[in-house]
Amino acid sequence: xxxxxxxxxxxxxxxxxxxVGGSSTTKISPNKGIYQGTICLVKVxxxxxxxxxxxxxxxxxxxxxxxxxxxxxxxxxxxxxxxxPVNIPIHYGEYVTAQPSGDPGAGGGTVTIDMExxxxxxxx
Numbered sequence: 001x002x003x004x005x006x007x008x009x010x011x012x013x014x015x016x017x018x019x020v021g022g023s024s025t026t027k028i029s030p031n032k033g034i035y036q037g038t039i040c041l042v043k044v045x046x047x048x049x050x051x052x053x054x055x056x057x058x059x060x061x062x063x064x065x066x067x068x069x070x071x072x073x074x075x076x077x078x079x080x081x082x083x084x085p086v087n088i089p090i091h092y093g094e095y096v097t098a099q100p101s102g103d104p105g106a107g108g109g110t111v112t113i114d115m116e117x118x119x120x121x122x123x124x
Contacts, residue, residue: 005117008113010097012098014104021096027094028095036092038087038088039086040085043114044112044113045081047110048075050106053103056072056073058070060094061094067088070084075109
């Protein structure tokens with residue numbers, strides 16, 4: 001049975017198209033073994049930005065090596081968002097980022113990312 005990793009919210013500010021995240025606030029788990037297993041589903045909700053931009057979500061390991069990159073996700077996904085089935089090993093220290101394709105416009109917006117993972121089985 002899958003379990004949920006706490007929601008990561010990333011604010012994409014007005015006036016920039018830079019990748020946002022990578023800080024301690026977007027780390028999936030700073031501690032070894034808390035979320036160890038395989039991410040099986042990434043759920044992304046994108047806001048209705050002022051400008052028409054897409055958002056790309058990335059997952060990096062603790063050393064900054066890219067483990068996953070989404071397709072360009074349309075804005076205004078609504079509450080249902082995008083459910084993306086994946087198969088990504090997770091250990092600890094991984095972090096999530098989001099990058100708009102251009103300036104989101106006045107006020108920017110917040111992208112929320114939820115993930116489900118299947119924990120590793122414990123060997124006796």
